[in-house]
Amino acid sequence: MSDTESAELETFRNETRAWLEANCPPEMRKPATSDADVFWGGRNAKFSSEPQRIWFERMRDKGWTVPDWPKEYGGGGLSAAEHKVLRAEMARIGARPPLSSFGIWMLGPALLKYGNDAQKKEHLPKIAAGEIRWCQGYSEPNAGSDLASLQTRAESDGDDFIITGQKIWTSYANYADWIFCLVRTDPTAKKHDGISFILFDMTSKGVSTKPILLISGYSPFCETFFDGVRVPKSHVVGQINRGWDVAKYLLQHERAMISGMGERGVGRPLGQIAADSVGTDAQGKLDDAMLRGKIASFDVDEAALAACAERAVDLAKSGQAHPAFSSAMKYYGTELNKRRYEILMSAGGVDALEWESERSKQGARPRAWLRTKANSIEGGTSEVMLGIVAKRILDLPGA
Amino acid sequence: MALVLTEEQSMLRDSARGLISDKAPVSHLRHLRDSKDPTGFSKELWHSFAEMGFAGLLVPEEFGGSGLGFMEAGIVMEEIGRTLMPSPFLATSVVAASALNRGGNAAQKSEYLPKIASGSLLATLAIDEGAKHRPLQTSLQAVRAGNGFKLSGAKALVVDGHVADLFIVAARTAGSAGERDGLTLFLVNPKAKGVAVERTIMVDAHNAARIELSNVEVNADSVLGEVDQGAALLDGVLDIGRGAVAAEMVGLSDEVFGRTVEYLKNRKQFGKLIGEFQALQHRAAELYVDIEITRAATMKALQALDADVAKAASAVAVAKARAGTTATRAVQEGVQMHGGMGMTDQFDIGFFMKRARVCEELFGDANYHTEQLARARGY
Numbered sequence: 001m002s003d004t005e006s007a008e009l010e011t012f013r014n015e016t017r018a019w020l021e022a023n024c025p026p027e028m029r030k031p032a033t034s035d036a037d038v039f040w041g042g043r044n045a046k047f048s049s050e051p052q053r054i055w056f057e058r059m060r061d062k063g064w065t066v067p068d069w070p071k072e073y074g075g076g077g078l079s080a081a082e083h084k085v086l087r088a089e090m091a092r093i094g095a096r097p098p099l100s101s102f103g104i105w106m107l108g109p110a111l112l113k114y115g116n117d118a119q120k121k122e123h124l125p126k127i128a129a130g131e132i133r134w135c136q137g138y139s140e141p142n143a144g145s146d147l148a149s150l151q152t153r154a155e156s157d158g159d160d161f162i163i164t165g166q167k168i169w170t171s172y173a174n175y176a177d178w179i180f181c182l183v184r185t186d187p188t189a190k191k192h193d194g195i196s197f198i199l200f201d202m203t204s205k206g207v208s209t210k211p212i213l214l215i216s217g218y219s220p221f222c223e224t225f226f227d228g229v230r231v232p233k234s235h236v237v238g239q240i241n242r243g244w245d246v247a248k249y250l251l252q253h254e255r256a257m258i259s260g261m262g263e264r265g266v267g268r269p270l271g272q273i274a275a276d277s278v279g280t281d282a283q284g285k286l287d288d289a290m291l292r293g294k295i296a297s298f299d300v301d302e303a304a305l306a307a308c309a310e311r312a313v314d315l316a317k318s319g320q321a322h323p324a325f326s327s328a329m330k331y332y333g334t335e336l337n338k339r340r341y342e343i344l345m346s347a348g349g350v351d352a353l354e355w356e357s358e359r360s361k362q363g364a365r366p367r368a369w370l371r372t373k374a375n376s377i378e379g380g381t382s383e384v385m386l387g388i389v390a391k392r393i394l395d396l397p398g399a
Numbered sequence: 400m401a402l403v404l405t406e407e408q409s410m411l412r413d414s415a416r417g418l419i420s421d422k423a424p425v426s427h428l429r430h431l432r433d434s435k436d437p438t439g440f441s442k443e444l445w446h447s448f449a450e451m452g453f454a455g456l457l458v459p460e461e462f463g464g465s466g467l468g469f470m471e472a473g474i475v476m477e478e479i480g481r482t483l484m485p486s487p488f489l490a491t492s493v494v495a496a497s498a499l500n501r502g503g504n505a506a507q508k509s510e511y512l513p514k515i516a517s518g519s520l521l522a523t524l525a526i527d528e529g530a531k532h533r534p535l536q537t538s539l540q541a542v543r544a545g546n547g548f549k550l551s552g553a554k555a556l557v558v559d560g561h562v563a564d565l566f567i568v569a570a571r572t573a574g575s576a577g578e579r580d581g582l583t584l585f586l587v588n589p590k591a592k593g594v595a596v597e598r599t600i601m602v603d604a605h606n607a608a609r610i611e612l613s614n615v616e617v618n619a620d621s622v623l624g625e626v627d628q629g630a631a632l633l634d635g636v637l638d639i640g641r642g643a644v645a646a647e648m649v650g651l652s653d654e655v656f657g658r659t660v661e662y663l664k665n666r667k668q669f670g671k672l673i674g675e676f677q678a679l680q681h682r683a684a685e686l687y688v689d690i691e692i693t694r695a696a697t698m699k700a701l702q703a704l705d706a707d708v709a710k711a712a713s714a715v716a717v718a719k720a721r722a723g724t725t726a727t728r729a730v731q732e733g734v735q736m737h738g739g740m741g742m743t744d745q746f747d748i749g750f751f752m753k754r755a756r757v758c759e760e761l762f763g764d765a766n767y768h769t770e771q772l773a774r775a776r777g778y
Binding site for chain 2: 269271272274275280284285286292293295296297299300301303304305307308310311314315317318320325328331332383385386387389390391393394395396397398
């Protein structure tokens, strides 16, 4: 980096810091503690608080819901280095993301790479502005880890496809406005070759959803049914029957997203949270030596993973990243998040077992603990991730 | 600062790798071991290291060095780790040079640093006394005597101790074992009266020694830094050493892993390449992830040291703890996946296992550094 460049970046840092100080409400500078704290956008979106609305609107107006997307699509047009500065400055004050969105994390990157001009102009600005909430139609009852065996069919009818079939584990399908969906457009081709990636409105005739009650007592996932849904062929992203390329590219982003789940490095250290319930000895050490050791090992691994996540971004931006590296990160990040919640449950003891009470915030901790068990299943299981690393990165035979 | 190598750093890595893989493959260590080489490293190679600017890599330019940073030192250490090259680089060029540069007065710097940069002086830190690395437990006594001090006590795992021209000895000038106050660093001539040096042949065939000091007289000019206030200087120097050893362990782990994956792609049993078995594939993949995470943590620590040594402790603790567990796993999987061949002396894998064990103890093992992180975080 030249001196001029680093001076410009320093100016950007100072301006960003000042802007965030002036514009991020104090309430938005602590971690979200419930689902209501997270703003997902969409046609029926409601803000849970005034600070949430203010923070979202100010960030949206700067294009900073999607800081590195081009300005013409509602993004901030930031360079890689500027984006890193913004993230660091937001982390410095503990600022929450203003908008959570599968459109931002998953569909957006795929549209930027595979979408045509009309599709980009139609969908990206609405994602950036939080106007449309998206869901992902990938898994089916008989196509889980073996996703490419999916059976939902799209039959040609003039300029349209008629879509019939069923999806499962569709996150928040009951709240979503649109879906990005994998469908079989050529049942005679080999399983990877007859799939298309298509977009449609969830209010289309023939679409219905049914939430699935999970072990957490919540229903973040749905079964989604398509009964003769008519969708214009112009809604296919990329080429017809080449949807698997788009699907895989999107999965890399999904895996990067899931590996970043969990409250890494924010809030109070796990050891101090544990001290609240377990207590400390005369020297101030956690009064459970084995648990203390587990927490310390966790802290080491969590800090190391954070460095690796930072490095993965830097490698990607300098064109040195292996495309399958997100699978490695997804594997480790999800297993680590499960470890975190096992520790929290152990630390919480009896207090962490309450399922329904004000005191326990309606069992927030045990429900979150159970939720994490899905981390190593959704978006590709840990075993599938290890298989991808073995095959694509290590080039092991027959994997 | 991005966690990727710059163009200059890539060039440095390439030139270090070129020299080390050419002149000092694992067979070089094997030869030194089998011939019971009295020096324990190649003086000729050390000369080349000096000519390439590696010996004085951390020495400021005004003292004849290259004036580079810890990230660059880590790059060289990683390449050393790949071939297990025995070299004074760690003890002299990283640890001792940092101690002198950070703690030395003008006279001490101008006396020693140029000699380190030219490769003509070998120096080493003498810190450990017990079986485990516990810097604050230092009890080697330094009592005032006339204008100077008299030193008495023993040190173990003094790297390159039997070939060093200068010892930097951690001693207690006040207080008692376990206390931070009262530690002082001294420059001691190994040839001084009362110094006994015993070379200890170690499991990894790298240089180490036990030294014993009996009323060794040093003058007041031999104090490095301030009397009784050596702990802060020592913390920084040890963290620099830890970052460097972590980098060596990353190189070692990566090399063992590469050799093991190659073996999985070539060894056949049950009519198949053993790399086709999912049981081995998943273990190899897990190890790959472990190594990549440890590599990033180590780069992060080296960057933190470059930014401010005094604020790098937690990043260094994370790196050294991770490096310990990762290298241990890498060498164990390496031997296991090589099967019976992994148990033979003829195969190189065992050399990596032995060196990993020594690196784990050097400057604190994974347990020690995990404990340090817990303390730093207040639980």
